[in-house]
Amino acid sequence: MNNLVDVAIQFGPTLFDGLKVSLTLTLLSLAFGLPVGLVFAFGVTAANKTFRYVSVFFVEVGRGAPALVLLQLMYYGLPNADITLSSLASACLALTWTTAAYSAELIRGGIQSVPPGEVEGSHALGMSYRDCLRFVVIPQGLRIALPSLMGFAVLLFQATSLAYSVAVPELMSQAYSIGSSTFQYLPVFIIAGLLYAAISIPATWLSVYAERMLSRHL
Amino acid sequence: MLRAIAIGLPLTVLVTILALMIGTVVALPIVAGLRSKNRILWLMSRALVDLLRGVPPVVWLFILYYGVSIGAIRLTALQAGVLGLGVVAAAYLAEIFRGAISSIPKGQWEASSALGFHRATVWSRVIGPQTARAVVPAYTTFAIGLLKDSSIASSIGVAEIVFMSSQYARQSGEGIMVFFVAAGVYILLSVPLGLLSRHLDVKMRKAVAR
Numbered sequence: 001m002n003n004l005v006d007v008a009i010q011f012g013p014t015l016f017d018g019l020k021v022s023l024t025l026t027l028l029s030l031a032f033g034l035p036v037g038l039v040f041a042f043g044v045t046a047a048n049k050t051f052r053y054v055s056v057f058f059v060e061v062g063r064g065a066p067a068l069v070l071l072q073l074m075y076y077g078l079p080n081a082d083i084t085l086s087s088l089a090s091a092c093l094a095l096t097w098t099t100a101a102y103s104a105e106l107i108r109g110g111i112q113s114v115p116p117g118e119v120e121g122s123h124a125l126g127m128s129y130r131d132c133l134r135f136v137v138i139p140q141g142l143r144i145a146l147p148s149l150m151g152f153a154v155l156l157f158q159a160t161s162l163a164y165s166v167a168v169p170e171l172m173s174q175a176y177s178i179g180s181s182t183f184q185y186l187p188v189f190i191i192a193g194l195l196y197a198a199i200s201i202p203a204t205w206l207s208v209y210a211e212r213m214l215s216r217h218l
Numbered sequence: 219m220l221r222a223i224a225i226g227l228p229l230t231v232l233v234t235i236l237a238l239m240i241g242t243v244v245a246l247p248i249v250a251g252l253r254s255k256n257r258i259l260w261l262m263s264r265a266l267v268d269l270l271r272g273v274p275p276v277v278w279l280f281i282l283y284y285g286v287s288i289g290a291i292r293l294t295a296l297q298a299g300v301l302g303l304g305v306v307a308a309a310y311l312a313e314i315f316r317g318a319i320s321s322i323p324k325g326q327w328e329a330s331s332a333l334g335f336h337r338a339t340v341w342s343r344v345i346g347p348q349t350a351r352a353v354v355p356a357y358t359t360f361a362i363g364l365l366k367d368s369s370i371a372s373s374i375g376v377a378e379i380v381f382m383s384s385q386y387a388r389q390s391g392e393g394i395m396v397f398f399v400a401a402g403v404y405i406l407l408s409v410p411l412g413l414l415s416r417h418l419d420v421k422m423r424k425a426v427a428r
Contacts, residue, residue, distance in 0.1 A: 064408060065401030066369035072384050073401070077393035158274035165373060172276060179284060186285030189277055197272035204272070 007187040011178050015188075018174030019195050021088075025170060026157045028092050033099025034149075038138075040104035041111060055104070062101020067159045070094040075166035091163040095156065102152050103145075110145030111137055143214060150207035154200045161196065171195060219386055219396050223403055226382035229296075231407075233368040233378060236300045238361055241307025248312035253319070263312075270309035276370050278302040283374040299371030307364055314360060318353040319345065351422045358415030362408040369404075379403060 043055025062070070074090035085093065114137050122132040164173035175192035179185040251263025270278075283298035293301065322345055330340040372381035383400040387393035 060405065061401055064366075064405035066366040066380065066404060068369045068372065068380050069383075069397050069401050069404065072380070072387070073394065073397035076384065076387045077397050080392060080394045161274040161276045162370065162373075164276075172274075172280075175277075176280070179280075186281065189281045189285055193273040193277040193281065196274055196277060197269060201268050201272040204268070 003184070004187045004190065007178075007182075007184050008191050011188065011191075014174050014178060015171060015191060015195060018169060018171035018192075019199075021168065021170040022157065022160045022163075022172075023199075025088070025091060025095065025160045025163060025168065026153070029095035029099045029156060029160075030153060032092070032096040034103050036096065036100035037103030038107055040100055041107040044104065044108065058097065059101045059104050062097045063105065067095065067098050068162050068165065070097055071162060071166050087163075087167040091160075091166055091168045095159065095163070098159065099152075099156060103149060106145045106148045106152060107141060109148075110143070111141030113144050114140045146214060147207050147211035150210055151204070154203045154207065157200055157203070158196065219390075219392075219399065222382040222386040222396070223379055223400055226377060226379035227403065229371075229376060229378040230365070230368050233296070233299055233303065233371050233376060234361070234365045237303035237307050237368065238364055240300065240304025241311050241364075244305060244308035245311035245315055248308060249315045249319070252312060252316050267309045267312055270306050271313075275303060275306050275367055276373055278306055279370060279374050295371070295375040298374055299368075299376045303364065303367060303371065306367075307360070310360060311357070314353060314356045315349070318349045318356070321352050322348050351425075354418050354422065355415060358411055358418075362411050365407055365411070366404060 040055045040059050043051050044059055046052045046055065071091055071094040074085065074094040075087060078085060078090065118136050118140065119132060122136045127136070160168075160170055161172040163170055164176060167173065171192055175188045179188045182188075248263050248267060251259050252267070254260050254263070279298055279302040282293055282302045283295060286293060286298075326344055326348065327340070330344045335344065368378060369380040372378055372384070375381065379400050383396045386396050390396075
């Protein structure tokens with residue numbers, strides 16, 4: 001127990017820096033992935049064949065392949081195509097793909113649960129298709145999808161721990177390098193785990209709360 | 219390249235199945251705790267589930283693999299991987315089971331007690347079968363997720379698909395194809411699971427529909 005406190009005091013700042021990288025990676029992936037996911041949400045049901053096939057490819061591979069495979073694909077694979085990215089950039093690209101694929105399905109689910117009467121209503125009011133999407137369908141669909149998107153964000157935050165495998169200096173790789181230089185593996189990993197839990201457990205509660213608030217009037 | 223992936227394939231399947239088995243068995247007492255009226259028991263299981271789900275699986279694997287030693291005995295990579303993924307799975311499955319049980323209409327409980335059924339009979343003949351039916355879609359979705367999470371075991375050196383592909387990528391310096399093939403294998407593995415789930419769901423729906 002004393003050991004745990006010692007390690008926490010000595011390596012707290014380093015682990016904290018790692019946590020900041022983890023959070024940055026999460027936010028960047030969400031910032032890039034969610035808009036792409038919205039596009040794919042329409043893409044997988046689009047009438048245009050090219051658009052549909054491209055969307056289905058990215059969504060199915062992004063959801064079907066483990067995040068670890070995508071991470072290593074971007075880091076070890078892309079240099080073969082003469083694209084060499086920094087570890088953070090490649091991790092960000094891989095997790096953006098994952099985010100886009102999962103959020104596409106979640107957003108599509110939300111959009112499909114918008115009652116068809118809403119679309120017919122806006123059609124009857126003479127709204128253009130674009131306005132109907134912009135002002136009627138997308139806002140409501142996103143609202144329905146919000147709790148599950150928040151739940152996904154928590155899982156994504158946890159998935160950033162896999163980025164240690166491509167040498168991103170996030171929480172897990174800081175913990176690992178401290179562990180391997182001091183042999184204090186157990187206390188370091190326990191502290192790292194607690195840091196992850198300290199963020200993802202309240203975030204989960206928040207998503208449950210959001211679900212309750214938003215489903216009140218449904 | 220295909221050989222590398224083929225060598226990894228059995229371990230991926232093994233880790234997934236063993237972790238799913240451990241998860242299913244360990245989930246049962248946790249569900250009992252989550253449904254318990256005893257506040258302390260409830261709080262303990264709630265905290266356990268939140269903690270297991272709140273910490274990324276890779277951290278659990280590292281704790282088990284690098285951190286735990288009983289005397290001079292340390293867990294092997296496979297043991298640590300299966301055990302770690304198994305207990306994390308138990309937490310997720312406990313929530314799935316709890317949800318399925320609470321989706322059974324209250325009238326089923328009331329009718330069983332009105333008919334004077336014994337508690338064991340209620341579970342084995344009334345609630346149990348209906349829960350099994352309700353749980354199938356979520357359970358198979360989770361199993362597909364676990365198949366992908368089994369790749370995390372590569373981080374502690376279990377020689378499954380991802381471990382073998384990344385070794386191959388580093389040796390041959392040819393990374394794009396091998397990871398795309400690995401991704402394809404995961405997708406191909408999850409297709410039969412998804413089909414099985416749909417089949418079971420349809421079959422069980424027919425069994426109740428009159």
